Amino acid sequence: MQxxxxxKAPLPGRVKTRLCPPWTPQQAADLAAAAIADTVEVLTAVPAAARTLVADGPLAAPPGWARIAQRGDGLGERLAAAFADTARPGVATLLVGMDTPQLGVADVIAAAAALAHADAVLGPAEDGGWWTLALRDPAAAAVLPAVPMSSSDTFARTRAALTARGLRVTTTATLRDVDTAPDADAAAAARPGTRFARTLTALRTAA
Structure with a gap:
């Protein structure tokens, strides 16, 4: 498993803009940076054949990680390219984004383990999207550019597209993406010890 x-690089005005208000663009960028750091820490703790940061913008690879640039016009194309550009013969791939700082090591291990009895594993997000996709064969990600992303039915459409390709698809735990201020509060409450939670608390204290 890789x-x-x-x-996305945590630059003010380019990330987590739906957190503004109540937070400023710089504060939203600080929360994004904390979310990335938390996710890197979790993925680094999970046994893997390789770890790759698929970056949009000036974001350096963590120690021991590879880095590639995102490519493609839309999110679906970028996701498909991430799988294609990192594919290794005979190695399954699990992808997550930077929007679930409450993610735990157990969540990732459970999603990876589910591939033992499936060709694809999807982790539903509460907003109708998904927070992880694991593929036994990364080439199956070729279906993603045709799936409308950031929609209330993205999970359902992704599952349907994978099933139509002939894959056995299963699901793993449901998580909540951090898009809005209430989402941020919920993620911080789910794992109070994360950098994300500490950053959010510091912002409130300074306000």
Missing amino acids: LLLLA
């Missing part, structure tokens, strides 16, 4: 982290 692990991918799809992430």
Whole structure:
């Protein structure tokens, strides 16, 4: 199993803009940076054949990680390219994004383990999207550009597209993406010890 982290450089005005208000663009960027750091820490703790940061913008690879640039016009194309550009013969791939700082090691291990009895594993997000996709054969990600992303039915459409390709698809735990201020509060409450939670607390204290 190899692990991918799809992430955007935490630059003010380019990330987590739906957190503004109540937070400023710089504060939203600080929360994004904390979310990335938390996710890197979790993925580094999970046994893997390789770990790759799939970056949009000036974001350096963590120690021991590879780095590639995102490519493609839309999110679906970028996701498909991430799987294609990192594919290794006979090695499954699990991808997560930077939007679930409450993610734990057990969540990733459970998603990876589910591939033992499936060709694809999807982790539903509460907003109708998904927070992880694991593929026994990374080439199956070729279906993603045709799936509308950031929609209330993205999970359902992704599952349908994978099934139509002939894959056995199973699901893993449901998580909540951090898009809005209430999402951020919920993620911090789910894992109070994370950098994300500490950053959010510091912002509130300074306000």
